Amino acid sequence: MAHGPKPGFTRWLYTTNHKDIGSMYLWFSFAMFLLGGCMALVIRAELFQPGLQIVQPEFFNQMTTMHGLIMVFGAVMPAFVGLANWMVPMMIGAPDMALPRMNNWSFWILPFAFAMLASTLFMEGGAPNFGWTFYAPLSTEYAPPSVTFFIFSIHIMGASSIMGAINIVATILNMRAPGMTLMKMPLFVWTWLITAYLLIAVMPVLAGVVTMMLMDIHFGTSFFSAAGGGDPVLFQHVFWFFGHPEVYIMILPAFGIVSAIIPTFARKPLFGYSSMVYATASIAFLSFIVWAHHMFTVGMPIAGELFFMYATMLIAVPTGVKVFNWVTTMFRGSMTFETPMLFSIAFVILFTLGGFSGLMLAIAPADFQYHDTYFVVAHFHYVLVPGAIFSITAGVYYWLPKWTGNMYNETMGKVHFWMAFVGLNVTFFPMHFVGLAGMPRRIPDYALQFADFNQIASVGAFLFGAAQIVFLFNVIRTVKGGKKATDEVWENPEGLEWSVPSPAPYHTFSTPPVVR
Amino acid sequence: MSMSANAKTTAKLLTLAVGMLGFALFIMPPLYDAFCEITGLNGKTGDRYEAVPAAVDTERTVKVQFVASNNENMPWKFTPGVVEMKVHPGEAVDTVFLAYNPTDRDMVGQAIPSLVPFKAASYFHKTECFCFNQQALAAGESAELGLRFIVDPDLPAGVNTITLSYTLFDVTERIAKQANNKNTDSEREG
Numbered sequence: 001m002a003h004g005p006k007p008g009f010t011r012w013l014y015t016t017n018h019k020d021i022g023s024m025y026l027w028f029s030f031a032m033f034l035l036g037g038c039m040a041l042v043i044r045a046e047l048f049q050p051g052l053q054i055v056q057p058e059f060f061n062q063m064t065t066m067h068g069l070i071m072v073f074g075a076v077m078p079a080f081v082g083l084a085n086w087m088v089p090m091m092i093g094a095p096d097m098a099l100p101r102m103n104n105w106s107f108w109i110l111p112f113a114f115a116m117l118a119s120t121l122f123m124e125g126g127a128p129n130f131g132w133t134f135y136a137p138l139s140t141e142y143a144p145p146s147v148t149f150f151i152f153s154i155h156i157m158g159a160s161s162i163m164g165a166i167n168i169v170a171t172i173l174n175m176r177a178p179g180m181t182l183m184k185m186p187l188f189v190w191t192w193l194i195t196a197y198l199l200i201a202v203m204p205v206l207a208g209v210v211t212m213m214l215m216d217i218h219f220g221t222s223f224f225s226a227a228g229g230g231d232p233v234l235f236q237h238v239f240w241f242f243g244h245p246e247v248y249i250m251i252l253p254a255f256g257i258v259s260a261i262i263p264t265f266a267r268k269p270l271f272g273y274s275s276m277v278y279a280t281a282s283i284a285f286l287s288f289i290v291w292a293h294h295m296f297t298v299g300m301p302i303a304g305e306l307f308f309m310y311a312t313m314l315i316a317v318p319t320g321v322k323v324f325n326w327v328t329t330m331f332r333g334s335m336t337f338e339t340p341m342l343f344s345i346a347f348v349i350l351f352t353l354g355g356f357s358g359l360m361l362a363i364a365p366a367d368f369q370y371h372d373t374y375f376v377v378a379h380f381h382y383v384l385v386p387g388a389i390f391s392i393t394a395g396v397y398y399w400l401p402k403w404t405g406n407m408y409n410e411t412m413g414k415v416h417f418w419m420a421f422v423g424l425n426v427t428f429f430p431m432h433f434v435g436l437a438g439m440p441r442r443i444p445d446y447a448l449q450f451a452d453f454n455q456i457a458s459v460g461a462f463l464f465g466a467a468q469i470v471f472l473f474n475v476i477r478t479v480k481g482g483k484k485a486t487d488e489v490w491e492n493p494e495g496l497e498w499s500v501p502s503p504a505p506y507h508t509f510s511t512p513p514v515v516r
Numbered sequence: 517m518s519m520s521a522n523a524k525t526t527a528k529l530l531t532l533a534v535g536m537l538g539f540a541l542f543i544m545p546p547l548y549d550a551f552c553e554i555t556g557l558n559g560k561t562g563d564r565y566e567a568v569p570a571a572v573d574t575e576r577t578v579k580v581q582f583v584a585s586n587n588e589n590m591p592w593k594f595t596p597g598v599v600e601m602k603v604h605p606g607e608a609v610d611t612v613f614l615a616y617n618p619t620d621r622d623m624v625g626q627a628i629p630s631l632v633p634f635k636a637a638s639y640f641h642k643t644e645c646f647c648f649n650q651q652a653l654a655a656g657e658s659a660e661l662g663l664r665f666i667v668d669p670d671l672p673a674g675v676n677t678i679t680l681s682y683t684l685f686d687v688t689e690r691i692a693k694q695a696n697n698k699n700t701d702s703e704r705e706g
Contacts, residue, residue, distance in 0.1 A: 098522045162533050170525040204533050208540025220694055223545055226628050227587065227685030234548045238540060301555060301634065 004506050013108070016100035017506060018085045021107050023403070025082025026396070028110060030472070032074030033389075035118070037465055039067040044427075044461035047454045050446050060444035061129035062121065068132025069150075072250065073157045074114050076388045080253040081164045083395050084192045086403065088168060090497040090504065091186045093177025093513040098170035106163035113156035120146035131442060133243070136224035136235035140216045147217065151210045158207040165199035168192055177496075179515035183274065186495050188256030190277050194284045195252045198245045201288075205242040209235065233298050240291035248287045250384060251351075252280055254391035255322060258344040261398050262326055264493040265341035266333030272325040279318035286315050296367045305364040312362040316355065323352055338490075339413030343394035346421050347386050354382030357432065372442075375435025381428045393420070393471065400478055401485035405503030408478040412470060419467035426460025557634055564648055565641035565666070572606040573669045580667070583681035584613055590686045591619050592653070594627075597660070605669040608643065613682065615651060616658035624691050625651045627661075627682040636675045639668035650687060 005011045005020065015021060042063045046054045055063070085103065089096055097103050120127040125144035128134065139147060172185070172193045185193075212235075215221040222228025224235045255276075263270045270276070292300060292308040300308075326348050335341070357379040361367050370376060393416075401407050430453035435441075439450045446454065485502045496515075500508045519527070551557065580603055582596035597612035617623055627647040631637045642648075646661035653659060667678070 099526065166526055166529045166533075169529055170522050173525055174521040200529050200533050201536050204535075204537035205540040205544075208537050208544075211541060212545075220690065226683065227626050227687050228690065229628070231548070231552070234545060237548060238544050241540075241544070299557075299634075301557065 014104070016096070016104050018089050018097045018100070018103065019403075019504065019506065021097075021103050022082045022085030022087075024107055025078045025085060028107075029075050029077075029079035029082060032070050032078070032114060034468065034472075036067050036070035036075055037468065039063045039070065041461060041465055043067065044458040046444055047446070048458040049455070050448055050451050052445055055444070057444045058126060058129060061131075061442065062127040064442050065128045065131055065134075066117070066121070069117065069128070070114070071384075072132065072246070073154075074110075076250045076384070076392070077161060078110060079392045080192075080195070080250075080388075081161075081168075083188075083253065083257070083392065083399075084164075084168050087399065087497060088171055088189055088192060089175070090500065090508055091189050091495055092172065092175065092180050093496050093509050093515060094171060094175035095507060095509050097167050098175050099167045102163050103167050106160045106167065109156050110160050113153040113160065116149050116156070117153040120144075120149050123149070133239060134213075135239070136213060136216070136232050140213050140224055143217070148214070151214050154210045155207055158203045161199050161203045165196035165203075168196040169200070172196075177509065177512040177515050183277070184515065186256070187259035187270065187273070187276055187280075188253065191252040191254075191256030191259075191280050194280050195249050198249050198252070198284055198287065202242045202245040202249075205238060206246075209238045209242065212238070233295075236295045236298060237291070240294045241288075243294065244291040245284075245287040247380075247383075248283060250388045252284065254347065254351075254387050255280060257391045257395040257398075258326065258347050260495065261340045261344045261394055262329050262348075264398075264490050265338060265344075266330045266335050267491065268329055268333040269494070270325070271328040272321070275321055276325055279321040282318040283315060286311065286318075290315065293362055293364075293367075296364045297371045309362055309364040313359060316359055319355060323348060323355075338397075339408070339410060339417055340394045340398035342414065342417045342421075343390045343397065346417070347390045347394065350386030350390070350424070351383060354379060354384075354387065357382060370435065372440055373435040374431045374439045374441055377441050378428050378431035378435055381431070385424055385428065390420070396475070398490075399497070400475065401489045402497060402500075402502050402504055404479050405485055405501075406478050406482035407485045407489075408474050409482065412474045412477075416467050416470040416474060419470065420464055423460050423462075423464030423467055427457050427464055428460075430454070430457045430460075553638070555634065564645070565643050571669065572604050574604050576605055577602050578605060578667050578671065578675070579677045580609075580665075581677065581679045582611070582613070583679060585681065585683050587683050587685045590625065590684050592617050592623070592625060592684060592686075593658075594625075594682075594684045603667055605667045605671055608664055608666050610662065610664045613646065613661045613663065614658065615653060615661055615684070617653035617655060620655045621688075622652065622654045623686060623688045625653065626685050626687045627651070628685060630681050630683070632679050632681075633675060635672060636678050639671040639675075640678060640680070641666045641668060647682060650691065 005017065006014070012020065012024060042055060043060065046052070046060055085097065088094075123144075123146040125146060127146055128139070128144065128150045130138040130143060134150075172189055176185070212221070212223040216223055216225055216230075222230040224230050224232050226232065259270055259276060290308055290312045292304060293312045296305060296308070330345075337345075357375070361370055361376065361379055397408060397413055434450045434453045437450065439446055487500070487502050488498050489502060490498075496509075496513055497504070499513065579600060581600045582598065584594045584596050586592065586594055593614070593616040595614050597614055601609065601611065603609050613627075615625065629645075629647050631640055642663065642665045644662055644664040646663060651659065651661060
């Protein structure tokens with residue numbers, strides 16, 4: 001029964017193995033991360049000085065739009081799906097994902113979606129230039145012709161995410177080893193189960209909103225066109241009904257990853273396991289009733305402003321529970337600071353910081369001042385970069401020895417961490433200040449008084465970009481060889497994934513493990 | 517043969533996904549419209565109102581202001597006949613807006629109303645309005661566009677000024693496109 005992968009390239013085309021597909025997701029997302037990162041560097045290079053230096057405003061707008069779309073749909077989401085593919089079956093003692101062929105399909109349609117999206121850069125009229133939130137009528141009446149390709153690529157990405165999510169739910173609900181009750185599952189599995197439900201609930205709404213755009217553009221309907229009796233504000237409601245759960249889709253699996261890493265390096269069991277599960281579920285529920293806090297300035301009745309303001313602030317409670325639990329797990333632990341732990345601690349601190357700026361934005365009357373300024377950019381980069389990117393990086397360092405059988409280079413890992421940590425803060429912290437001082441987001445040129453902070457931010461961005469090259473180099477070196485990792489890799493880590501040999505064999509848990 | 521557990525889970529989740537797509541496409545837009553109509557949220561005023569005889573409340577006077585603006589790329593001259601009038605709740609009032617097409621081509625316009633304060637939106641009734649139809653103006657033609665309205669006597673106390681604004685959109689191409697679609701449809705049928 002024990003047989004390995006097929007030789008040659010067709011292994012990757014036809015594979016139904018969760019480990020192969022997980023690796024492909026991770027490599028794909030890293031490629032998208034570099035592409036989206038290069039676009040961010042174009043933005044930062046242009047903003048290094050006031051005035052127009054490098055690119056034209058039209059191209060600048062395409063860069064901000066494509067950067068956002070590629071990072072959200074191409075880098076962060078596939079990376080989490082890749083980690084889920086690798087780890088969920090190994091964590092619950094399953095031999096593979098529940099629906100392996102669909103798994104192959106949900107990965108392989110992604111490169112086509114992003115090839116289509118990226119090809120719009122070379123089309124007449126250029127790539128989408130209306131911001132990653134693609135508000136109508138900017139994205140309908142005033143959009144470049146390439147918007148149709150953008151719509152179809154979103155459809156494909158949505159289909160891929162929905163299939164991936166269905167697969168993960170089916171795996172978790174049906175494939176657990178005997179004795180692995182729901183409340184024994186590692187938190188990464190729990191957070192992914194909840195995330196998958198969020199995906200299944202809101203990705204169709206995204207598909208719906210782009211379909212309405214398609215109808216408005218080509219078939220004469222007027223969902224979002226005031227001239228035909230529609231309302232552009234409807235777009236924002238539908239979009240953010242998808243968009244707010246979407247931001248939790250990008251953070252809940254991160255909670256799961258750090259909840260696995262922190263106990264290992266604090267050498268203490270996770271504090272408050274069940275409260276973590278309930279907090280995750282509460283955050284997921286609340287994410288459906290706060291969407292309009294993205295649109296406080298559209299002209300809502302005061303009751304609406306108040307409701308969305310208080311509901312938003314309520315999210316700070318379960319999130320606070322989580323931060324408390326992570327800190328308490330570390331409290332009086334015998335902590336060591338290997339690279340995954342460094343990234344996880346930075347996650348806890350910086351994500352909390354981003355949460356605080358989120359609370360500031362949640363205050364409806366104050367939001368009128370902050371709306372569409374760089375303060376918002378600072379806020380969501382503080383939650384997404386240390387939140388999603390750092391946790392994915394931490395997860396990769398943490399599980400890489402299990403995947404490859406080799407230890408990564410710890411010194412290089414630490415160099416990566418400190419470059420990324422310093423680079424991130426130098427890039428995004430000054431954005432709080434220029435935002436509060438009134439610099440609008442999505443502009444290629446700005447008033448002179450913002451020059452110093454923008455210069456600092458641009459320097460930080462290039463440092464952060466360089467850090468990722470170190471990461472890539474370290475990962476490739478580890479894949480190729482290096483010090484052999486033990487089966488346990490770390491000191492008494494918890495979880496079934498550490499009970500299989502390193503590197504993890506092509507097929508694991510063909511006979512279910514015993515879960516006590 | 518009964519379905520496997522995986523097939524059952526997949527079927528349930530797919531139903532959820534398709535249901536949410538239907539929710540976004542077919543429920544959210546009408547729900548939003550209904551919500552706006554009830555709350556007056558986006559300042560949209562209702563459709564044609566069937567006048568019911570009501571007592572005119574001569575005790576109360578409400579100021580009604582008219583604003584006309586053009587959507588981008590709409591070259592018509594579009595102005596209210598009177599900028600402001602004082603009316604009693606319950607009385608039917610007539611006024612006009614003036615439109616002039618200065619271009620050398622025949623065009624079609626559509627006016628979209630919006631009213632503030634939002635809470636007055638459902639108390640402002642239009643029995644006749646040019647905004648119920650599209651306005652076709654030949655090159656160089658001008659027209660008086662009529663509006664007849666009644667301010668509901670139940671207008672909440674404290675609302676003393678109502679501002680009704682019309683934005684005029686150029687729908688010439690939209691109409692042409694729709695006509696084309698219809699033609700091709702009938703050709704296909706024929």
